[in-house]
Amino acid sequence: MYFQKNVLRTIWEVAVKIIFLLQIGVGTLANVILFFYNVSPILLEHRQRPSHTILTHMSVVNVLVLLSSGIPHTTAVFLLRNPLSTLACKFSFYISRVARQTTLCCTCMLSTHQFFTLFPGRVECLMLRGRAPKVIGLFCFICWIFSFLIYIFVPMTITTSQDMENDTDFQGTWFCPSSHFTSCMYILFSISDAMFIGLMGWASGFRVLLLHRHHQRVWHIHSPDGSHKFLSEIRAAYTLLRLVVTFVIPYMLNSIFTFYITYFLDTRLWLIQISHILASCFPTFSPLLLILRDPRAPSFCS
Template identity: 40%
Template sequence: MDSASIKEGMLFLTQTGVGILGNASLLCLYNFHLITGHMLKPTDLILSQLVLANSLVLFSKGIPHTMTAFGLQFVLGDTGCRLVFYLHRVSRGVSLSTTCLLSGFQAIKLSPDFSRWMELRMRSPKSIGFCCFLCWILHLLLNSTVPLRMCGPQNSTNSSRKIRNFGFCHVCILGKLINAMLIFILSSIDAMHLGIMVWASGSMVLVLHKHKKRVQHIHSNRLSPGPSPEARATSTVLVLVSMFVSFYTLSSTLTLYVSVVESGRWLVHFSVFAASCFPAFSPLVLISRHPHFLVSLWFWGSKRTFL
């Protein structure tokens, strides 16, 4: 194994380790609140699904690519390759839809023009849970053709269809027309999600800007108070959406290029690294924006130690 492979493996290992540790910590916190009977906010329900989806992305893509970078053989075989890649596509899509749901929910929450009925419905845990359930159903159905197009490395040489290498798995190009239709459908749905995120983010920025101008004269002659909880929550959502759109655009562009043009190993690995940046580093944003998280986690750990 050469030095380049070692560097790539260490990079994937660090990224995957940081992401799994951060997401696992957040899942522990949310589950601790559920077990102890704490009332979760609607945004916490959405964030818990986002954390779960990001964890599955890292497990289904980060770990196999880390093994491949270190030169280890992927032991799940052809069936395992299909299932793992299908899980990655579904969890990646759920992460996209959940981020879109989070930004849309926060925009509705801030908007003064929305009806009281709609606001109450969006605050209902049952409504939020139903929206989260629909996210999973949507992407389970949309990616149902993924297992049919994937094959493990041991079967790639026996296939008569055109093969593209995605690291530990290979995708079989079913035909130019079918491949173009699949790319168009999936890309259109992704573009719709991104458009909603951009619209919601713009709406939140405008509402916050108007609110800041409206109250600016009130605090002109005294010390300005700290930001409100709504402003802090909105800024967190905006940071998450900005991260997602940036990394998603970069990874999608690289993945499309790799799918169309035969590329080297380094470009395939870089596209995987870019796709895993949001699942790996978004927990750090959530933890840093919620200082009480560390206190809750410490209290939970201390309680388990003394029991």
């Protein structure tokens, strides 16, 4: 029995190391490619679209999520000790939370923008007549400021294993635990998250529903150019829906794990590792979905 436990523990440790390395390596590379795909039209002022601005911010935020939380966790797994000082732990945890919140805000903005493109009218005339990238860029910076402010007091709640008396049992302690969250903090975080996720899900689902109904109405019309353009819209809508699903499911599971770990002070290592893997899923897979959808991607990738 003891031998079986050691074997399972070894297999789990190897699997966690591989997953962490793949998430950091593949996710960072994919986000760098996504960044250059979308920043080049902005710098060259060539066919600049509002989505280019949003995806540029999203790629930067995804890299911050992977590096701020991925490197400390990966270092801890390989070195089996606390690699961070108290100040570094506070900083990395704060940046990871800010980046995570900004990712949620930018993804919600992308879904909402794609939804409004279906309704040409006064709003579109005011925003999309050459000024949309600037307006969207302003909203992206507001997302950053909102995320920095909402988590400004979080570093004060962070302790490290260096602050604990028993520093030998690292396998049972979280090296960046937050142990002083109050009910008001959870309510504040929950309200903002629920607002963004609800708006994101509503906009994406309603957009897919409208496009699907319109697709059924015009399917009998034989217009090669129009049908090709509409099929592109259908593919874009379903890509966006997959992007939202890829975000919401790991995000909700990670929130459940984080709440349980923080509120009940359950610092078992496997819980923390699963929570981190879930938090890094969207920054790893979302750029791959967006790159494969991009028409500039190589044909063998698409």
